[in-house]
Amino acid sequence: MPHCILNTRLALATLLLLLLINIQQSVAGTAITSQSKPQSSFYALAQKISASDRLQRHDFAAIALNELIHVYEASYRNSLHEQPIEQQAQRKLARWRRGLSTFIEQLQAIENTINFTNKIEIIADQSGPIIIYIDDSPVVLSGPEIAKTSLIEKRITEQFCQLHDCVQFNNTPIQPPIQVKRVALGTWQFKQRHNVRYQTEDGLVFMFSTLGEREQKQIFCEAIAHDLRLMVSHLKRAQQSGYKIDWDRLSVSTLHDGKTEHIIINDSGDYLSLDLKSIGSRLPLNSLLLDWVKRQVAGGQSTIIISDSEAMWSQSKQP
Numbered sequence: 001m002p003h004c005i006l007n008t009r010l011a012l013a014t015l016l017l018l019l020l021i022n023i024q025q026s027v028a029g030t031a032i033t034s035q036s037k038p039q040s041s042f043y044a045l046a047q048k049i050s051a052s053d054r055l056q057r058h059d060f061a062a063i064a065l066n067e068l069i070h071v072y073e074a075s076y077r078n079s080l081h082e083q084p085i086e087q088q089a090q091r092k093l094a095r096w097r098r099g100l101s102t103f104i105e106q107l108q109a110i111e112n113t114i115n116f117t118n119k120i121e122i123i124a125d126q127s128g129p130i131i132i133y134i135d136d137s138p139v140v141l142s143g144p145e146i147a148k149t150s151l152i153e154k155r156i157t158e159q160f161c162q163l164h165d166c167v168q169f170n171n172t173p174i175q176p177p178i179q180v181k182r183v184a185l186g187t188w189q190f191k192q193r194h195n196v197r198y199q200t201e202d203g204l205v206f207m208f209s210t211l212g213e214r215e216q217k218q219i220f221c222e223a224i225a226h227d228l229r230l231m232v233s234h235l236k237r238a239q240q241s242g243y244k245i246d247w248d249r250l251s252v253s254t255l256h257d258g259k260t261e262h263i264i265i266n267d268s269g270d271y272l273s274l275d276l277k278s279i280g281s282r283l284p285l286n287s288l289l290l291d292w293v294k295r296q297v298a299g300g301q302s303t304i305i306i307s308d309s310e311a312m313w314s315q316s317k318q319p
Contacts (some may be wrong), residue, residue: 042153046124057120203303223277252280
């Protein structure tokens, strides 16, 4: 999500303007739904430093920059193991890598030039990500992987507190584990001989032409339902934490281990890493399933009829 301004000021300034507009839109949406970030000691620390002396502001900015570079470099290295099969996914990943490489170079350039003469301002108003202004150039303090944000905050806090007296801020609270909504197993319904459906309580209706391999089909349906509910739970947490979800850009890609899925939620490349059972590695997240997820995240109820369940079932059995 973060972007910076370096020597190519005109182009990057435009990019940053768009980024900050997106941040404001995300914050506005969070306020409307009363889902703001919980108070954390990291924000309290940042707020304290924002009003402190030049040395503390410099050290905080330098430590944060170093940590951002570390996590984005790790993300880039991990992406080198990803080898999408489809050409479109290959091109998209290649563009993402080029953009990330450029962004890392921008962060490194700022890190190499930061010193005590820089004007450093820290914005931590709890309505969105912390923003550090270094000589009026903004750096949004957020890593590439949503689930690890609290760990990044913890490392920055620990390093800063080794240099300065801030014992009361040593422990950055980590949000409780995300609980996937528990739903009873679905039920089979038979209306006609060749019109068999498996329906879950939360509105997923799988249509099959026959009842053959009924037990395996039920396992298949419940695996998809599990994946969708897992996505809903994590996307809700991301939204509550102030991340923008661009539903038109949301996509799923499988990592090199063959089972971990990256759920990329916006143009900034923010993503969730989830161990999904079916979606991604074996089955695509089509528009129908995505619409169900979107409605569930919004707190609404939705029933979808998955008419091509038989074809999806056959596809899932392929090695």
